[in-house]
Amino acid sequence: MKFNRRNFIKSTAICGCSLLIPSCSTVPVTGRKQLNWVPERMIKYISDSYYYDFLDENYLRIEKDEKYMKRIQDIGYNIEKGIKKYFEFQNEDFRKFKFDYEINVIKDKRTLNAFAMANAKIVLYSRIIDFAESDDGIAVILGHEMGHVIARHVQERISQRVTLDILTLGIAELVTEIGFFLPWSRKQESEADYLGINFMYLAGYNPDAASKFWKKLDDYINEVKKYKIDGDIITAINRRMPQWAKTHPSAKQRYKNLNKWSDEVKEKYKNFI
Numbered sequence: 001m002k003f004n005r006r007n008f009i010k011s012t013a014i015c016g017c018s019l020l021i022p023s024c025s026t027v028p029v030t031g032r033k034q035l036n037w038v039p040e041r042m043i044k045y046i047s048d049s050y051y052y053d054f055l056d057e058n059y060l061r062i063e064k065d066e067k068y069m070k071r072i073q074d075i076g077y078n079i080e081k082g083i084k085k086y087f088e089f090q091n092e093d094f095r096k097f098k099f100d101y102e103i104n105v106i107k108d109k110r111t112l113n114a115f116a117m118a119n120a121k122i123v124l125y126s127r128i129i130d131f132a133e134s135d136d137g138i139a140v141i142l143g144h145e146m147g148h149v150i151a152r153h154v155q156e157r158i159s160q161r162v163t164l165d166i167l168t169l170g171i172a173e174l175v176t177e178i179g180f181f182l183p184w185s186r187k188q189e190s191e192a193d194y195l196g197i198n199f200m201y202l203a204g205y206n207p208d209a210a211s212k213f214w215k216k217l218d219d220y221i222n223e224v225k226k227y228k229i230d231g232d233i234i235t236a237i238n239r240r241m242p243q244w245a246k247t248h249p250s251a252k253q254r255y256k257n258l259n260k261w262s263d264e265v266k267e268k269y270k271n272f273i
């Protein structure tokens with residue numbers, strides 16, 4: 001066939017459109033419909049490369065104590081079992097929500113933070129583990145982070161933000177920028193809390209620990225704010241402010257919600273566990 005410019009443009013346009021045709025998926029537990037057109041293989045590839053770069057850069061700070069890590073990983077493993085149990089409870093297919101989780105801890109006594117990537121790689125800073133105090137507290141954090149993964153929040157954020165940036169920046173950069181550096185929306189945060197408390201309860205942890213964790217964080221934020229006296233100190237304090245609080249708005253509202261949801265999950269699964 002001879003090269004025909006009009007056909008070429010038409011076929012390119014069709015290819016482009018089929019890549020970007022909006023498609024919907026449903027978030028487990030909340031049942032919310034979300035926009036998600038991002039191919040899983042692509043998001044995995046980009047997340048993996050970002051994750052392994054992060055581990056390389058932080059190699060000396062990665063916690064390698066086997067006993068310490070076993071405790072954290074066992075909690076993660078239990079939450080995974082809780083997720084599986086949820087799908088059994090609902091009689092739904094678990095396969096689409098099975099991820100290859102991996103948890104790493106960064107030895108850092110200043111950073112009160114944790115994050116999860118779309119490829120189910122989770123990073124906790126040791127300070128948030130100390131702050132969480134107990135296994136139940138750590139289950140709150142891991143349940144929440146795995147909630148972001150199960151709800152495919154990164155993919156949703158990317159899907160919502162498709163603009164001409166995609167042509168100028170390129171897909172990899174756009175995914176990195178949106179997927180890793182923008183804070184979650186309030187709706188996604190709240191959803192991850194809700195998924196998290198369901199999963200941690202099904203995993204055998206005390207769901208009351210979730211509101212307790214957020215109450216403690218709210219008290220801590222208020223305590224830190226008291227010392228905002230002048231510019232120099234503010235800079236120092238901002239560095240000490242928990243990342244989780246900066247990117248996760250309204251701690252007060254969250255512990256109120258979690259308090260309510262704790263009773264809800266106990267009732268919902270009472271004949272199941």
Ligand SMILES: [Zn+2]
Pocket residue numbers: 144148184189192248
């Ligand atoms: Zn979150």
